[in-house]
Amino acid sequence: MVGSAHADSSQFDPASPYFDAKSTPEAPRWQCVDVRFLSKTPLLTPALLRQHPSLEQMQVLKKGNRLSITPVSQTEWEYITTQLC
Secondary structure (H helix, E strand, O other), X not given: OOOOOEEOHHHHOOOOOOOOOOOOOOOOOOEEXXXXXXXXXXXXXXXXXXXXXXXXXXXXXXXXXXXXXXXXXXXXXXXXXXXXX
């Protein structure tokens, strides 16, 4: 993340496909964050992650989680980037 979460301006634009009529600048319903590309990692499958005991507590490896929405701790990320990439 480059900065703090802030209101997504597209929610206020009637021409936007993301317009939300119930959202106002005073009470926004949608937040977004700005991100900056740092580096690309290879595809890491759940099967590969499971081969590493240091990662066994990762949220993504627990039953019922979706790959795209689970957090990764700083410790897990450091292991991944130093040991798997």
